[in-house]
Amino acid sequence: MSHRYPIRLSRKIFLILFSLGLIVSLTGYVVIKRNRVHHLTIAAGSKQGESYIFSQAMAQVVAKYNPKIQIEVLETKGSEENIQLLEDQKVQLATAQADIPALPSARIVSKLFPDMFQLVVQANSGIQQVSDLKGKRIGLPPEGGGQYLSFLFVAKHYRLEETDFFAFAVSEKETDEAFRNNQVDAVFRVRPPGNQSILDLVQNRGGRLVPIDQAEAMKIKQPTLDAGFIPKGAYQGSPAIPATDLPTVAVPRILLAHQKVDDNLIQEITSILYERRQDLAAVMPEASYISPPSVLVGTILPIHPGAQAYYDREKPSFLQENAEWLGLLLSIALLIGSWVWQLKSQLDKKQKNQGDNYNQEILALMKQIECCQDLGSLETIRHQLFSKFESVVNALDYDQITPESFQSFTFTWEAAIAALRDRRSTLMATPTPIPKSTQAQ
Template sequence: MTHSPPRSQRSPVPPIWRSNLNPNQLGLAALSLVSLGLFIGLTLNLFERFKVHRLILAAGDSAGESYILSKAIETVVERHYPNIDLTVQETGGTSENLKLLETDRVQLATAQADIPTGPTARLIADLYEDKFQLLVRRGSGIKHFTDLAGKRLALQQKGGQYKSFLKVAQHYGLRETDFRFVGQSDQDADEAFLWNRADAVFRVRALGNPTIATLIQTGNILIPIEQAAAMQIKYPAFRSTIIPQGTYRGDPAIPAVDLATVGVERTLLARETVDPEVVRALSSVLFERRQEIAEAIPPNQSEIDPLLANIHQPETDTGMSPPLHPGAQAYYDRDKPSFIQEYADYVGLILTVILLMGSWVWEGKRWIERQQKNRADAFSDQVIQLMNQARNLENRSHLEDIRQKLIGILTEAVDALNEDRISEESFQSFRVVWQIALDLVRERRDALVQEPK
């Protein structure tokens, strides 16, 4: 009696490629990654929502309109946005504000629009219009700007106000050395003018400024600053405007007639690094809560209230001003249709085409899968036929032929799998049938070996 060799010594079977990736494990890993991503996103969102943003706003002199208005804005912002901690800081004016903003010692600043900003400054809004106001002592003989040459001028030699004055002087062909400046601060300059130590005072202030009103009531007069439109050619931020008759007193009217002068916007700026959502919140307060801001202004400073009506979106198409902050831009664009709304027809067409293409791709994929399954079924049918033949064979040489045919079919199936002509799933189904057939051939051969000759 001849015994069959152990399995380890039987004819080798061609290696079969199998994937080490379990679809269930892949799905679980993908779900875990998505869940982790959602968790991280929600955590970051909650962190940003409850994060306290501490901002300092440089706003000029405490007696100035921009400081008073900024304090009222601070009150309303913190009332509606507890996560914004806004602090208003008194400064020496526009030039100092811009330096502080550029060095990140403050994050927000008010500034005259005619003073150049640094590269990190971004616009939020125009708050109101400042006007160049030139007040002279009655009887000084000063009737025009050029008459200031050689006179004592109450104006500190620094800050945005001083730079604006020199721009006007340059237009009229005058130089810094043509004037005798008095005062180390606005307060010193005002006192010098009141005590007859100066012949004129120059200020860039909103109409109705209480300090200018006080200086006028002592018998001094305002004179015009003409040719603003011509100055605008060189200084685009300048605007031609007037100081209306009766601005500071109605009877007798001060000024007695409308006076031509130069106007510039008082702007609110932010560093480019300030969170856009914070700037958007500030913008919403400026435009949607003006009444609350007015109520936050002290009653004894009610002359500031009318300035709130002048808050508006800045004009940035001149190319001479800093760009809008993204947060402010988002607020101004809030009512504009979204991209999808604006191009709904095109989006709909694109989606339709994508769906049609997706349907064709899906149908193509199903056709390929059917073809792969049909090929695998053909291999299985061949194996089943050989298996049926093997059941009735009495000759070992014929069984060996069938075994060789099975190995040949397996080799073809492996080649088809490698060439993607059958799928892994179909191959595994065929592999089960093939293994059953091979085991049957072995069992039949063993049975014939054990039979007596």
């Protein structure tokens, strides 16, 4: 007996220590989770581009309003590389042109701002339209970027093959330098109107903007494209550059996230994008164009669940949307329920009354048993009792009485059977009286 107490004590100590350890572990997990800093990387294109500038602004504003989310901005060659980095999970966020096919893991977070296809040519190049680029030297962004692919798409539309021109695909800085030194005849960019690099080319380097028309025709093959224009005076007010609204092709710049990025993180980032848009616009005016991806046509990419949760925050619930119909259905259901209840009450009352009638009939037979003076009459009453029991069983099968009424009946019926037995015993024990005429003899 003396050995049991230490064993029991050790078990209690183990359970107490285990419980305390579990509590401490859960508390620590919650504290760590709440205070964890999330580090994300966004693939943002070249440092001279608006995507990179926007990404830096976004990283600063997000860190300002939620220090637990730190975003590192990664310089890349452009949209195509950004999308591949996202697919390979080397980054968690990416900017891209909407006309560059995304890979399966990409999810849309937001539409950022419109980009424009812009073609700047040397003043003495003789280039008046895209088809005049044949045989010319063209400064293009590096291969692997969305801008490079966009130019090839435009060239193909105008029946230009890659062998019809000389592509000078280097960095934006190198391309601008080549344009200044007359080493290229034209420069193609996909940038918002007012882009600083293009502004320098047209204001200080004798560059001239050339229209890129037929946007609606290009939209047939690439639905994410749209007809747009570079506004008159976008690069200079007097004299106006361009001199008139210049037709071109517009394509949205979008923000993507990998599908595995935590929904709550993306919801928080989306919230800051929209609710702190003024802070973003102070750094980059194009941020004022930020809009939900639901207005973006031509892409089959789904919206990231975290972003969708933000967009649905004020969306009425199913109950709110269908309140009138649900109210009508509820009223009809209550009305039908009331009718059913009334019918059931009437049926229950009828069943109870029927059960009461059967009990009254048994009680009447019990009175006859008490008054019965011969075994023959008593046998008749016995037959009546069993006949009545059979009738009540049939009534129960056909739901003419309730189970409760049947139980009440069986109690009364068994009492009548008991009374019948007692009366039979009494009558059988009582001598039969001899008639007086028989005694006289």
